Amino acid sequence: MLQRCGTGDAVSFRALYERQSGRLYGIALRITRQPALAADALHEALMQVWQHANRFDPARGSPEAWLTGLIRYRAMDIVRKHGREGGDAAIPDSADEAPGPLDALLASRDGKALHDCIATLEAAQRRAILLAFVDGLTHSEISARISAPLGTVKSWVRRGLLALKECLGP
Amino acid sequence: MSGTAEEHELLAAEYVLGTLDAEAARDVAARAAHEPALGAAIARWEERLAPLSALAPAVPPPPDAWDRLAAAIGAPATVPAQPGAAKPPLLGRVGFWRFTTAAGFALAAAFAGVAFLRPPQTGAVAALVPTNGTPAAFIAEMQRDGSLRLRPLDPVRVAANQDLELWALPPGASKPVSLGVIPAAGRRIAPTAPPEGGTQLLVSLEPRGGSPTGQPTGPVLFGGTLRSVD
Numbered sequence: 001m002l003q004r005c006g007t008g009d010a011v012s013f014r015a016l017y018e019r020q021s022g023r024l025y026g027i028a029l030r031i032t033r034q035p036a037l038a039a040d041a042l043h044e045a046l047m048q049v050w051q052h053a054n055r056f057d058p059a060r061g062s063p064e065a066w067l068t069g070l071i072r073y074r075a076m077d078i079v080r081k082h083g084r085e086g087g088d089a090a091i092p093d094s095a096d097e098a099p100g101p102l103d104a105l106l107a108s109r110d111g112k113a114l115h116d117c118i119a120t121l122e123a124a125q126r127r128a129i130l131l132a133f134v135d136g137l138t139h140s141e142i143s144a145r146i147s148a149p150l151g152t153v154k155s156w157v158r159r160g161l162l163a164l165k166e167c168l169g170p
Numbered sequence: 171m172s173g174t175a176e177e178h179e180l181l182a183a184e185y186v187l188g189t190l191d192a193e194a195a196r197d198v199a200a201r202a203a204h205e206p207a208l209g210a211a212i213a214r215w216e217e218r219l220a221p222l223s224a225l226a227p228a229v230p231p232p233p234d235a236w237d238r239l240a241a242a243i244g245a246p247a248t249v250p251a252q253p254g255a256a257k258p259p260l261l262g263r264v265g266f267w268r269f270t271t272a273a274g275f276a277l278a279a280a281f282a283g284v285a286f287l288r289p290p291q292t293g294a295v296a297a298l299v300p301t302n303g304t305p306a307a308f309i310a311e312m313q314r315d316g317s318l319r320l321r322p323l324d325p326v327r328v329a330a331n332q333d334l335e336l337w338a339l340p341p342g343a344s345k346p347v348s349l350g351v352i353p354a355a356g357r358r359i360a361p362t363a364p365p366e367g368g369t370q371l372l373v374s375l376e377p378r379g380g381s382p383t384g385q386p387t388g389p390v391l392f393g394g395t396l397r398s399v400d
Contacts, residue, residue, distance in 0.1 A: 014245075023223075025228070025231035025235070029229050061213060065220035102225070104227075108221060114222065134222055134223070142189075157189055162179075165183070
């Protein structure tokens with residue numbers, strides 16, 4: 001009979017949970033706008049961590065970026081399946097925010113570089129990229145949210161991304 | 171940057187940003203599993219854009235979130251929270267993956283969860299799955315005699331000059347051990363020693379005939395953990 005695996009790492013898993021769950025749940029809540037769906041995204045993402053933490057590769061990036069990717073993909077999958085109906089309108093989106101909140105990027109060195117590069121984008125490009133990444137909106141959702149034609153939004157996003165890459169370097 | 175390279179870069183960027191529609195996103199995820207350059211471009215964009223997640227304020231998760239996880243992993247809900255504990259060893263077993271990246275492949279993190287199954291006449295199973303919403307691709311069932319039966323759930327296409335190779339990474343090990351080359355149609359493999367519970371089973375894409383080095387040289391396309399199904 002094979003042993004169940006993993007319970008030996010439960011203490012570490014709990015420690016990771018204590019450190020990261022608030023950040024990850026916040027990301028998921030911002031995208032799903034519904035606490036129950038955000039909780040599902042958190043659960044699924046952390047189960048992926050539990051089962052595949054050894055797939056994390058520090059040569060590829062930081063643990064935070066890896067975890068961020070896991071929670072965002074799960075949250076966006078869930079939103080695509082369930083929609084955002086019934087979402088909490090009290091949760092603001094980044095289109096509502098003044099430039100001030102970008103200061104949150106300044107806490108880390110990578111964030112500082114990204115902050116400075118984001119600042120060089122045209123306002124429309126910046127807004128479209130933030131709505132996509134932070135709020136998880138699709139092209140058409142961004143188009144509806146800020147009343148701009150779909151093709152224009154796509155173009156803002158693409159030009160903004162290329163400008164960011166250029167600014168951030170290889 | 172050529173037009174094609176720019177399109178490639180934008181595809182990776184929009185995948186990470188999340189603006190592709192569901193079908194296009196699935197397509198990119200599937201392609202990334204077979205195209206190391208696309209996988210690496212996705213990894214770079216994840217790293218570039220990750221700091222933006224700081225713009226979503228942290229929110230304490232619902233009080234029962236930990237209990238739910240503890241139940242799912244079979245741990246007691248009372249596992250102590252240890253503020254200031256050392257960096258979790260969960261993120262520490264990375265030597266092998268550093269190797270694959272050094273070889274120029276960056277798909278190591280692109281895997282999803284493992285299914286629990288309860289088929290008859292098997293001692294343990296692992297579902298070897300790619301992530302990002304694509305369905306499970308292989309089921310590995312350990313037979314009572316210690317052999318492994320591999321069944322593809324979806325057709326797996328492999329170029330004529332390539333093979334899929336099965337690897338076992340036992341708990342605590344840093345390097346995988348080859349269990350042999352598998353045809354895409356699946357088959358039965360009899361390892362010299364049956365893998366123990368908790369062993370990661372991995373499938374990598376290798377040159378025809380299998381890895382020439384004894385370690386994975388191509389991208390690891392599928393992975394899952396062998397679980398007891400008593």
